[in-house]
Amino acid sequence: MKRTFAQAAAAFLGLFLLMGPSVEAQAKTSFLTIGTGGITGVYYPTGGAIANMVNSKKDQYGIRATVEATGGSVFNINAVVAGDLEFGIAQSDRQFQAYNGLAEWQEKGAQKDLRAVFSIYPELVTLVAAVDANIQTIADLKGKRVNLGDPGSGNRQNAIDALETAGLNYEKDLKAESVKASEAPALLQDEKIDAFFYTVGHPNGAIKEATAGARKVRFIKITAVDNLLNKSSYYAKSYIPVNNYPTADNKENVDTFGVQATLITSAKVSDDVVYAVTKEVFDNFENFKKLHPAYAVLTKESMLQGLSAPLHPGAIKYYKEAGLMK
Helix, strand or coil, X not given: CHHHHHHHHHHHHHHHHHHHHHHHHHHHCXXXXXXXXXXXXXXXXXXXXXXXXXXXXXXXXXXXXXXXXXXXXXXXXXXXXXXXXXXXXEEHHHHHHHHHCCHXXXXXXXXXXXXXXXXXXXXXXXXXXXXXXXXXXXXXXXXXXXXXXXXXXXHHHHHHHHHHHCXXXXXXXXXXXXXXXXXXXXXXXXXCCCEEEEEECCCCHHHHHHHHCCCCEXXXXXXXXXXXXXXXXXXXXXXXXXXXXXXXXXXXXXXXXXXXXXXXXXXXXXXXXXXXHHHHHHHCHHHHHCCCHHHHHCCCCHHHCCCXXXXXXXXXXXXXXXXXXX
16 A cells, blocks of 8 residues: 555656656736737737747747737737737827727827837728719719728728718718728628728739629729828828739829838736847848738838837837847
């Protein structure tokens, strides 16, 4: 009996010693999640690429990164500030509004724990219309069936801002729809809407779907934006390169405006974690640029522009080491 007990005790001790190092290693590992967007958009593979870069050095940093498909900018900001996500991808305009307690954050108040890490790529306010709907300008949307994007999305607010440049009120002047922007191309081809807004990097698969269908479509210029840009510094003029969409009914690049997709975090996330994420992206900059054609215009310097919340100290540490900041 005694020998059986001794054998059991020895076996338990051996099992404890065997498990000990892995438990200790697990305790030293920091787990982080990056909130992205829908799995068909650019946010999701971008978050995946960042996670893979960090995970390739997991033994060095003690960090394990995962990616979560989410509703996009507003969801990611709220989840990051609440501590449900460590990082998220969000439009620069939403970053600005959250930090300053505007738009969806008027009642909650300014989200002063929000921190910026870097900009990723430009997202352009893209207005796509069916040729048979006789829409030549944004003003022609009056009375039309137009998808603005789902409630709470950055896309929707950009659409509303664009409409206001033409003196249009989306509640009174349009037959506004509120489905996800990625679902709008199918609705357009099925003749259930006449036009849709999509704030997105180009080229984009959903936009290609819209331009490749049987129903001919065109991009609509959005040009009278000076007052909007003066009021909202996170916006900038840009254009849609139509060579990416050869079946669209456009011969020249289409003027519009846009925002920046940015990586955000919280002041509560440790400097070491943010430093590691920043370092891996910038140290693998050329590989990161190959992730999507929209990234071809990126420079390391441009990734520090268009940020409308304070930089996280962990990111600042890297930028100073790399000579990108003084």
